[in-house]
Amino acid sequence: MKxxxxxxxxxxxxxxxxxxxxxxAGIGSFxxxxxxxxxxxxxxxxxxxLIVPLILSSIICGIANMxxxxxxxxxxxxxxxxxxxxxxxxxxxxxxxxNVVEPGIIDGEPVRDRVGLSENIDEIASKVEGKGxxxxxxxxxxxxxxxxxxxxxxxxxxxxxxxxxxxxxFITKIEIEQRKTALLTFWNGLLDVMxxxxxxxxxxxxxxxxxxxxxxxxSTGLDAFLPLAYFFFTVLAxxxxxxxxxMPILLSSLGKVNPLRHYKAxxxxxxxxxxxxxxxxxxxxxxxxxxxxxxxxxRTSSFVLPLGATINMDGTALYExxxxxxxxxxxxxxxxxxxxxxxxITALVTSIGVAGIPAASLVAISIILTAIGLPLEGIGxxxxxxxxxxxxxxxxxxxxDSCGAVIxxxxxxxxxxxxx
Numbered sequence: 142m143k144x145x146x147x148x149x150x151x152x153x154x155x156x157x158x159x160x161x162x163x164x165x166a167g168i169g170s171f172x173x174x175x176x177x178x179x180x181x182x183x184x185x186x187x188x189x190x191l192i193v194p195l196i197l198s199s200i201i202c203g204i205a206n207m208x209x210x211x212x213x214x215x216x217x218x219x220x221x222x223x224x225x226x227x228x229x230x231x232x233x234x235x236x237x238x239x240n241v242v243e244p245g246i247i248d249g250e251p252v253r254d255r256v257g258l259s260e261n262i263d264e265i266a267s268k269v270e271g272k273g274x275x276x277x278x279x280x281x282x283x284x285x286x287x288x289x290x291x292x293x294x295x296x297x298x299x300x301x302x303x304x305x306x307x308x309x310x311f312i313t314k315i316e317i318e319q320r321k322t323a324l325l326t327f328w329n330g331l332l333d334v335m336x337x338x339x340x341x342x343x344x345x346x347x348x349x350x351x352x353x354x355x356x357x358x359x360s361t362g363l364d365a366f367l368p369l370a371y372f373f374f375t376v377l378a379x380x381x382x383x384x385x386x387x388m389p390i391l392l393s394s395l396g397k398v399n400p401l402r403h404y405k406a407x408x409x410x411x412x413x414x415x416x417x418x419x420x421x422x423x424x425x426x427x428x429x430x431x432x433x434x435x436x437x438x439x440r441t442s443s444f445v446l447p448l449g450a451t452i453n454m455d456g457t458a459l460y461e462x463x464x465x466x467x468x469x470x471x472x473x474x475x476x477x478x479x480x481x482x483x484x485x486i487t488a489l490v491t492s493i494g495v496a497g498i499p500a501a502s503l504v505a506i507s508i509i510l511t512a513i514g515l516p517l518e519g520i521g522x523x524x525x526x527x528x529x530x531x532x533x534x535x536x537x538x539x540x541x542d543s544c545g546a547v548i549x550x551x552x553x554x555x556x557x558x559x560x561x
Contacts, residue, residue: 151347159358177356184349187342193293198332204309223545224453235379235459244371245470373526396548406434414539418531420450437550449542456534461488465509
């Protein structure tokens with residue numbers, strides 16, 4: 142049975158178990174609720190264990206495996222410009238929609254009590270107050286850590302991302318071929334091991350999700366799922382706008398390609414990305430679809446798509462933004478323009494370093510919450526619907542990569558691409 146079906150079943154069983162047992166049911170001093178907490182915490186700890194080596198090896202390999210970036214100046218400039226532009230558009234779509242819908246507020250009241258958020262509201266508000274454009278400097282300062290080992294130990298992902306980008310780039314500058322090959326072999330081997338470890342941990346995802354969801358239902362009842370429904374459909378609507386409106390406009394205007402023909406050309410990759418929730422795992426199929434079905438040259442696709450699988454995360458950036466705003470609304474915090482600007486910038490920066498694997502964006506959301514002073518407890522609020530949204534946003538990520546390959550190939554004068 143596919144993993145996503147296992148998780149759907151686990152969520153259903155967790156809802157039933159949570160309703161039946163509540164917080165107090167058990168045998169003697171033994172409580173079922175404690176089991177839910179143990180299972181959920183164990184699963185989250187396993188995911189956190191993978192974060193540092195997975196992100197670092199993913200970024201280093203993504204950059205180093207491309208060869209001499211200096212010789213790809215024009216192509217690289219176009220690629221980076223496209224990826225940054227579409228990510229900003231996606232984030233702004235999410236920001237507008239979450240402000241209009243306000244999924245964290247129901248009947249004029251924040252949903253913190255319905256979903257069992259326990260942090261002190263006054264203390265949170267004092268941390269968030271004053272956060273804004275001035276904190277952008279702090280974001281960039283954290284990108285250059287004084288001690289990379291300490292940054293890894295403290296979970297400072299921005300510093301690791303920046304170090305990984307530099308390390309991967311300068312591997313390509315090593316003149317002694319044996320040393321370059323040794324480093325590339327090591328980091329590629331580490332990435333392969335981390336991907337296998339991640340696959341192994343994700344086999345236990347249904348059990349972990351069961352514990353996390355059952356804990357929420359047992360402590361709050363089904364009331365917790367009404368605000369989650371609002372959040373779910375807000376994210377889904379924002380992703381759909383980017384996928385079905387923004388991308389086709391870019392394909393038609395810049396790539397001179399019929400969007401419907403491109404959707405058809407990319408269908409195998411879209412279905413694979415939806416089922417695996419991994420842009421990295423989908424990359425071989427994405428390359429095949431873009432080259433064979435869309436007609437993009439290997440020269441362009443082999444550069445644009447691997448880079449996109451590493452740094453172009455439109456759907457992820459959008460999701461991070463909406464999730465952070467939803468959690469803030471759930472706590473009853475009214476974020477001003479300066480705080481929201483900080484969320485936009487942090488979402489853009491962190492989405493660049495998100496590994497192309499299931500649930501990796503939860504790491505980036507934790508960075509955003511920390512940056513604006515919100516407690517990480519809020520992440521538990523969105524876990525019940527995260528898997529389904531992960532499948533959707535991964536498809537958006539992959540489709541944006543493919544559109545970038547087509548648009549950039551067209552700008553490079555390639556004329557074998559699907560025409561209108």
